[in-house]
Structures are given as structure tokens and as C-alpha cells.
Amino acid sequence: MIKVDKVSKQFNKVKAVDAISFEVQEQENLILLGTSGCGKTTTLKMINRLIEPTSGNIFINGKNVTSQQPENLRREIGYVLQNNGLFPHYTVAENIAIVPQLLKWDKKKTEKRTAELMEKLHLGADYLNAYPNELSGGQQQRIGLARALVSDPPVLLMDEPFGALDNVTRANIHKEFKALDELTRKTIIMVTHDVQEAFELGNRICLMDKGKIVQSGTPADLLFNPANEFVESFLKDQRLHLEFKAIKITDLWDLLPDKQKQSNGNSLSADIDLWTALENFRYAKSETLTISKSENEIKTIDFEQLMSAFNRYKNKQGA
Amino acid sequence: MSEHQQTLIEFMRQQADKLAVQTLQHIGLTFISLFIAVLIGLPLGILIARKKQLSGSVLGVAGILQTIPSIALLGFMIPILGIGPKPAIVALLLYALLPIIRNTYTGITGVDASVKEAATAMGMNNWQILFKVELPLAMPVILAGIRTATVINVGVATLASYIAAGGLGEFIFGGISLNNTNMILAGAIPAALLAVIFDFLLSRVQKLNFKKIKAGTYAMPVLLVVLSSLYFIPNAYGGKLTAGFTPEFMGRQDGNLGLESKYGLKIHTIVISDAVMYKAAYEKQLDVISGYSTDGRLKAYGLVVLDDDKGIFPPYYAAPIIREDALRKFPELEKTLNLLSGKINDSVMTDLNYRTDYLHQSPERVAKDFLTQHNLWKPARGQSNAGIVRVGSKIFGEQYILANMYSMLIKGYTNYDVSTKTGLGGTKICFDALTNDQIDFYPEYTGTGLLAILQASPETINKVTQNKDSTYNYVQQEFKNRYQIKWLKPIGFNNAYALMMREQQAKSLNIKTISNLKRYLNSK
Numbered sequence: 001m002i003k004v005d006k007v008s009k010q011f012n013k014v015k016a017v018d019a020i021s022f023e024v025q026e027q028e029n030l031i032l033l034g035t036s037g038c039g040k041t042t043t044l045k046m047i048n049r050l051i052e053p054t055s056g057n058i059f060i061n062g063k064n065v066t067s068q069q070p071e072n073l074r075r076e077i078g079y080v081l082q083n084n085g086l087f088p089h090y091t092v093a094e095n096i097a098i099v100p101q102l103l104k105w106d107k108k109k110t111e112k113r114t115a116e117l118m119e120k121l122h123l124g125a126d127y128l129n130a131y132p133n134e135l136s137g138g139q140q141q142r143i144g145l146a147r148a149l150v151s152d153p154p155v156l157l158m159d160e161p162f163g164a165l166d167n168v169t170r171a172n173i174h175k176e177f178k179a180l181d182e183l184t185r186k187t188i189i190m191v192t193h194d195v196q197e198a199f200e201l202g203n204r205i206c207l208m209d210k211g212k213i214v215q216s217g218t219p220a221d222l223l224f225n226p227a228n229e230f231v232e233s234f235l236k237d238q239r240l241h242l243e244f245k246a247i248k249i250t251d252l253w254d255l256l257p258d259k260q261k262q263s264n265g266n267s268l269s270a271d272i273d274l275w276t277a278l279e280n281f282r283y284a285k286s287e288t289l290t291i292s293k294s295e296n297e298i299k300t301i302d303f304e305q306l307m308s309a310f311n312r313y314k315n316k317q318g319a
Numbered sequence: 320m321s322e323h324q325q326t327l328i329e330f331m332r333q334q335a336d337k338l339a340v341q342t343l344q345h346i347g348l349t350f351i352s353l354f355i356a357v358l359i360g361l362p363l364g365i366l367i368a369r370k371k372q373l374s375g376s377v378l379g380v381a382g383i384l385q386t387i388p389s390i391a392l393l394g395f396m397i398p399i400l401g402i403g404p405k406p407a408i409v410a411l412l413l414y415a416l417l418p419i420i421r422n423t424y425t426g427i428t429g430v431d432a433s434v435k436e437a438a439t440a441m442g443m444n445n446w447q448i449l450f451k452v453e454l455p456l457a458m459p460v461i462l463a464g465i466r467t468a469t470v471i472n473v474g475v476a477t478l479a480s481y482i483a484a485g486g487l488g489e490f491i492f493g494g495i496s497l498n499n500t501n502m503i504l505a506g507a508i509p510a511a512l513l514a515v516i517f518d519f520l521l522s523r524v525q526k527l528n529f530k531k532i533k534a535g536t537y538a539m540p541v542l543l544v545v546l547s548s549l550y551f552i553p554n555a556y557g558g559k560l561t562a563g564f565t566p567e568f569m570g571r572q573d574g575n576l577g578l579e580s581k582y583g584l585k586i587h588t589i590v591i592s593d594a595v596m597y598k599a600a601y602e603k604q605l606d607v608i609s610g611y612s613t614d615g616r617l618k619a620y621g622l623v624v625l626d627d628d629k630g631i632f633p634p635y636y637a638a639p640i641i642r643e644d645a646l647r648k649f650p651e652l653e654k655t656l657n658l659l660s661g662k663i664n665d666s667v668m669t670d671l672n673y674r675t676d677y678l679h680q681s682p683e684r685v686a687k688d689f690l691t692q693h694n695l696w697k698p699a700r701g702q703s704n705a706g707i708v709r710v711g712s713k714i715f716g717e718q719y720i721l722a723n724m725y726s727m728l729i730k731g732y733t734n735y736d737v738s739t740k741t742g743l744g745g746t747k748i749c750f751d752a753l754t755n756d757q758i759d760f761y762p763e764y765t766g767t768g769l770l771a772i773l774q775a776s777p778e779t780i781n782k783v784t785q786n787k788d789s790t791y792n793y794v795q796q797e798f799k800n801r802y803q804i805k806w807l808k809p810i811g812f813n814n815a816y817a818l819m820m821r822e823q824q825a826k827s828l829n830i831k832t833i834s835n836l837k838r839y840l841n842s843k
């Protein structure tokens with residue numbers, strides 16, 4: 001769907017982006033991850049031509065972005081800014097209606113769509129007439145997202161959309177983000193420097209350093225097959241947590257004992273990640289969890305069995 | 320004090336018509352120029368916000384324009400735009416430009432970059448970004464600039480009366496010339512009130528939410544145009560010949576009032592400053608002016624004096640006037656100043672003035688040449704501690720020449736040092752400086768002393784203006800009694816008021832006297 005081909009950007013003497021290439025499939029969620037100044041924002045802005053590349057080409061649906069009128073191109077691409085960029089002189093409703101106005105929607109249609117988004121993003125209708133400075137940071141962030149989504153563009157670019165939020169709020173927004181049906185249909189490129197966020201929200205991650213892509217792949221690829229020491233050290237701090245998040249019970253299925261105990265009724269799906277499984281040990285009354293992969297593949301395991309399966313899985317990956 | 324208040328109110332009531340006209344003209348001038356300044360300044364500000372490399376030079380030029388003294392700027396305008404409202408409006412708009420351009424530029428460049436980026440990213444084009452994002456967000460700053468410009472304009476517009484553009488300056492400068500406090504206040508108080516009121520109103524406008532009252536955006540220009548048009552209401556009159564009189568002349572018994580009462584002269588009159596009046600007559604923008612009989616420009620611009628056949632202009636013999644305590648402090652001074660007495664007659668003075676005013680020789684050089692010719696010049700004696708004599712002069716060429724002559728004489732004939740305070744505005748400023756011990760002497764005219772300073776009653780004026788000696792004797796006596804100021808011997812020339820016309824026009828219309836002029840005006 002989106003193809004970035006040997007794109008570079010030179011600012012005077014600084015080579016901000018250095019001949020990078022990657023592709024994003026339809027409905028995929030690609031994360032650009034990396035340290036500050038590595039060229040993430042520059043890469044993102046070249047896609048909607050806020051910045052023109054020094055060399056290289058970018059295609060969306062096979063069409064070179066430079067072959068289109070920038071204004072028209074941008075109306076097809078939702079963009080969420082790092083610091084939301086809401087118009088301070090517009091109310092929430094007016095902010096959301098900016099793109100519809102440019103597209104000359106009629107008033108009814110805009111109002112209907114706005115109401116729909118407000119509900120999906122858990123914002124009360126009484127905020128419609130508020131000004132951005134009357135909202136909390138998290139609410140502003142959501143309005144920024146609503147504004148980018150309003151015309152239902154097929155592509156969404158997000159530059160550290162949750163950067164300014166505290167951890168609790170961010171965790172909540174992550175949950176909503178994943179649950180939002182609007183987003184599952186979209187091709188998303190999202191910039192972050194937060195490793196956890198990348199692992200939580202990304203189908204694939206491009207890890208960047210000094211204007212180049214160091215490695216791109218699924219979260220598990222990065223964790224268990226790091227391309228070099230940079231990748232390894234980048235993930236080191238939160239390694240265990242990331243591993244718990246990256247591994248699903250299905251991945252461990254064959255390593256779990258076959259012991260079939262009588263289930264106590266409610267079993268968990270094997271689609272959950274290890275982290276979620278561990279959380280269930282904490283909240284469940286019993287010492288064991290019942291997990292079902294399908295109708296007749298059901299396993300009951302305890303904590304030790306789960307951990308030993310995890311260790312064997314890791315050893316296998318490392319080999 | 321209450322009596323004083325009373326007379327001010329009385330004055331204003333008595334002059335209500337004029338006051339209303341001047342106030343309307345003042346508001347009109349302020350807003351016409353403001354309107355044009357917004358039309359020019361706003362796009363310029365936007366342009367330099369877009370092309371930052373231009374900002375330095377544009378703001379620089381606007382800044383320099385604003386440092387040009389107002390009178391000088393008005394002076395520059397005359398050769399290009401003549402007299403009247405045009406040059407005044409242009410000058411005012413030049414002053415108003417800087418705050419408008421600068422605030423537009425600051426306001427627009429101050430708009431949050433991420434807001435502008437968001438606008439771009441959503442697919443707005445440059446015009447949409449300008450009108451929907453940049454201008455609305457910059458509006459409070461831009462309005463602050465317009466507010467500053469308005470207040471500046473209300474102030475500077477008082478000077479418009481110098482070039483016949485009307486406004487409250489007519490009262491203010493007329494009052495200063497005539498030493499008439501009520502007249503000054505009748506102009507100054509409304510001018511100050513206008514500034515305060517407009518400042519207040521604009522401060523309210525600044526706080527309005529423009530998004531909420533979209534109509535406000537359209538109301539502003541309409542309001543500006545309406546206020547601007549006020550200027551033209553009082554101007555709907557014309558006439559056969561046009562006279563340009565100074566504010567001072569307008570209010571004097573021995574000026575326009577005398578012309579009206581004694582000659583019954585009715586002529587379309589505009590008020591104008593002495594500085595540009597002669598040139599305007601020469602350039603046929605005015606036909607009759609109120610000049611001084613020894614003015615050098617009379618010769619330069621080919622003007623003739625109309626004979627004052629009914630004798631309304633009293634004698635104006637020049638003589639230094641000096642505080643008596645200064646005479647005691649500098650015993651050598653009187654003798655020295657009297658060296659000039661009887662040396663300069665009318666035609667000599669006209670010639671000296673011609674040299675400074677038209678040939679642009681410096682007053683210093685003209686003074687030195689004259690003293691040398693008459694064997695009066697001596698080199699300066701050099702430093703000593705005998706004290707410093709402070710010489711004053713009013714703000715025109717003849718006085719500069721006299722002040723220079725006196726300071727050369729003092730330096731050459733005595734051990735005193737001299738400091739000159741030239742260009743002290745009109746009679747009131749000069750005379751106040753003298754009585755307040757800020758200067759020691761300056762050249763004054765008997766007629767001015769009689770009418771402007773002593774403000775003699777009509778009977779007294781009638782009595783003492785019959786001949787030059789009786790006038791001199793009267794003012795000498797009165798100044799001594801009232802102010803302890805002494806009139807030294809007259810210098811010789813009589814710089815009286817006179818009506819003048821272009822020689823050619825006077826000849827072709829066969830006008831030689833003021834009565835001739837009246838007859839011509841009355842004929843159909």
C-alpha cells in the first residue's frame with residue numbers, strides 16, 4: 001500500500017534520513033521506532049509532503065506522491081501531530097470539522113460523523129463547544145485523533161500521538177486505540193520512541209538509528225533475532241516485559257504439558273499473550289489456568305509449567 | 320481658578336461651530352490615514368511574514384519614517400502633494416505604518432508552528448491557512464498595532480493645521496501663537512479626549528471574540544470608512560479666491576478679525592502654517608496670504624504687499640527685550656545690544672531674510688556678513704568667567720539672524736559667554752522662557768507685545784497704534800511695570816502683518832489695497 005524507496009533527506013549538512021526503504025501493507029500498523037533525532041518525524045512528513053525528499057520516491061497505492069497536488073494528497077491522509085496542533089480559536093466541533101469543510105461536506109453529514117466519533121472516543125457531547133485549552137491533554141489527544149479520522153482516510157500518519165501523556169492515561173488510550181474499529185481498517189504509520197508502545201501497538205516495527213533503518217520485523221523478530229548489538233541494547237531495559245508481551249500462548253502450546261484436568265468452566269483463549277496469562281494468575285482464585293486453543297484442545301497449567309515452557313521457547317529461539 | 324474655568328467653557332461655547340468642525344476634521348484625518356495605513360500595512364506585514372528576508376528592510380524603512388520629525392515630514396510633502404488634506408493624510412499614514420506592519424508581522428510569525436503544520440497537513444492551501452488560521456490568531460496583536468497607530472495619529476493630526484488640513488491643531492497652535500490659554504485648551508482637551516476614547520474603544524474591540532461575532536469583521540472596515548468621511552463634511556465650501564492665514568492671524572484683532580470688522584472682508588479661508596504659506600501662494604494654491612512685510616520669501620516668490628488703507632495692522636518694530644535683573648547681572652549688555660539699533664530698515668531686513676529663506680545661506684553667515692559690512696564685527700574675545708548670556712529666538716529665520724548677530728556682538732564686545740536657545744516656538748513659549756529665567760533676552764516686536772502679551776483692550780489699541788512711537792512707549796512702560804522687562808532701542812525695521820498676493824495676479828485683477836481686494840470679492 002505504501003512504498004518508501006531509497007528516500008533521503010539532507011538538511012544543509014545534516015543527513016536526517018539516509019536512503020531508507022520500507023513497505024507497509026494494507027491495514028498494517030507499522031511503527032517507526034528510534035532515539036531522538038534519528039529521522040522518524042522527517043520520514044513521516046515526507047509521506048504527506050510536509051517535507052520534500054532530497055532523493056528517492058514514495059508511492060501510495062502505486063502512485064508517486066509527487067505526482068499529486070499536495071493539498072489533495074493530504075486530504076486523503078490523516079495526520080496526528082506530536083503536540084496535537086489543535087486550532088486554539090476553534091471549538092472541538094469546529095476542529096473536527098476542518099477537513100469536512102475543505103471537502104465541502106454538508107452540515108448534517110459533518111454533525112453526524114462528529115457525533116459518531118465523539119462517542120467512539122468516549123468524549124461527551126457537551127465538549128463539542130469547548131475550546132482546546134479547556135480540555136485535558138488526553139482529551140486534546142483524542143480530538144486530534146478524531147480530527148484525523150473524520151473523513152475516514154485510508155492512511156493514517158501519527159507522530160508520537162501519545163507522547164505528552166502520563167503512563168496511566170497512555171495505557172488507557174492504548175487499550176481504546178486497539179479496540180477502535182476505525183483503526184483496524186487503516187494503514188497506519190506511527191512514530192514513537194517508546195519501546196513498550198511500539199510492541200503494544202505495532203504489527204511490524206522499523207527500528208531506526210542515525211537516519212537508517214537498523215532492523216524491521218515483527219516484535220518477536222526484534223526480540224529474539226536482533227540484527228546487531230544496537231537492536232539488542234535498545235530493547236535491553238524492558239526485555240522481560242517485552243518478551244511476555246511478544247509471546248502468545250499459542251506459541252508455547254506444544255511446550256506445555258498435555259495434562260487434562262477437569263476444567264472449572266471458564267477457560268481462556270490461547271490467543272492471549274503471556275503477560276495477560278500471568279495477570280490472570282494474580283486475579284484468579286485457583287493455582288491453575290484453563291486455556292483452550294480450540295473446541296477439543298484444552299490445557300490446564302500452573303505457574304511453574306508456564307514458566308518452564310517460556311524458558312524452553314526462548315532457548316529454542318536463541319539457537 | 321473658577322473664573323478661568325468659566326471662560327474656557329465660555330470660549331468653547333462661543334466657538335462651538337468651529338470646535339465641532341475641527342473635531343470632525345480631526346477624527347476624519349485620523350481614520351482616513353489609519354484606513355489607508357491598514358490597507359497598506361496589513362498586506363505588507365503578511366508579505367514579510369512569508370518572505371522573512373524582506374522583513375529587515377521593510378521594518379527598517381517604516382522605522383526610519385517614524386523617526387522623521389512630523390513637521391519635517393509635512394514639509395517634504397508640500398512640493399509633492401501641495402497643501403491641504405493630501406499631504407497630511409500621507410504623512411499620518413506613514414507614521415501609522417510601522418506599528419501596523421510590525422504587529423502584523425509579529426502576530427503572524429508568532430502563530431504556533433504546530434498549528435500551522437496541522438493546517439497544512441489537513442490539506443489547507445496558503446490562502447486558507449492565512450484567513451482561517453494565521454489572521455484570526457494574530458488578530459489581537461494586529462489590533463494592538465492599530466490601536467497604537469490610532470493614538471499616534473490623533474496626536475500627529477494636530478500638526479495637520481500647519482498645512483491647511485484643519486483639525487484641532489488650529490486651536491492649539493493658534494492659541495500658542497496668541498498666548499491664549501483657553502484657545503489652546505479648547506483644542507488640546509478634545510484632542511486628548513479623542514485619544515483616550517479611541518484607545519479605550521479599541522481595547523474593547525481587542526477583547527472581542529471575532530469568531531463569535533463574524534459580523535464584527537465586516538463592521539470594522541465600514542466603521543473606518545464612516546469615520547473617515549467625517550473629514551469631508553465640513554469641507555463643502557468654496558470661493559473665488561482662497562486665502563491662507565496662519566492660526567495666529569486667524570484669531571487676532573489686528574488680523575482676520577480686523578479684516579472682517581473694519582474692511583468687511585469675506586474670503587474663503589484655510590488655516591496654514593507660516594512655514595509653507597508663501598510657497599503655496601507662489602504655487603497658486605493660495606491667492607491671498609497673511610505674511611510679514613519683511614519676509615524674505617516676499618522677494619523670492621514674487622509677492623506684493625497690499626496697502627493697508629484702513630490701518631488695521633499696528634506697527635511691529637523689533638527690539639530686544641530683556642529682564643531687568645539680567646541687565647544688572649551683565650552691565651555691559653545693554654550697550655552692546657544697542658549697537659544694532661537703527662542699523663536695519665525694512666528693505667535690509669527683507670534682503671537678509673531672502674538670503675536665509677531663499678538662498679539658504681546659514682543665519683550665522685548672513686549675520687556675520689552684515690556685521691562685517693557695517694564694521695561691527697569683532698573676533699570673539701575667548702573664554703572667561705564673566706557669565707553666560709542666554710539668547711532666545713522664535714522659530715523663524717529673521718529671529719535666527721538677529722540672535723546670531725547678538726551673540727556675535729556679545730562675544731566680540733564683552734567678556735560674557737553666550738548660549739543660544741533658538742527656535743522657541745511662538746510668542747508664548749519665548750516669552751514664558753524669558754519670564755521664567757530660562758533665557759535672558761530675545762528680539763520681540765512692539766505689536767506682538769501690545770496685542771499678544773499685554774492683550775490690550777480695543778480702546779488702548781486704537782489709541783496707541785496711531786504711530787510707531789506711541790506703541791513703543793506704551794509697551795515699554797507696561798512691560799517695565801508688569802514684568803520688570805525692558806525694551807531696548809528698536810532695531811529699525813517694522814515687520815508688520817500684511818496681506819499679500821502674487822504680483823502678477825494682483826496686477827491683472829488691479830488690486831493694490833485691501834479695499835480693492837474687498838471690492839473684487841464682492842463683485843460678481
Ligand SMILES: Nc1ncnc2c1ncn2[C@@H]1O[C@H](COP(=O)(O)OP(=O)(O)OP(=O)(O)O)[C@@H](O)[C@H]1O
Binds near residue numbers: 035039043193
Ligand atoms: N527543518 C530542519 N532543518 C534542519 N535540520 C532539521 C530539520 N528538521 C529536522 N532536522 C534534523 O534532522 C534530524 C532528524 O530530525 P527528526 O525531527 O526527523 O528526528 P526525530 O527522529 O523525529 O526525533 P524526535 O524523536 O526527537 O522527534 C535531526 O538531527 C534534526 O536536527
Ligand SMILES: [Mg+2]
Binds near residue numbers: 040041042
Ligand atoms: Mg519527531
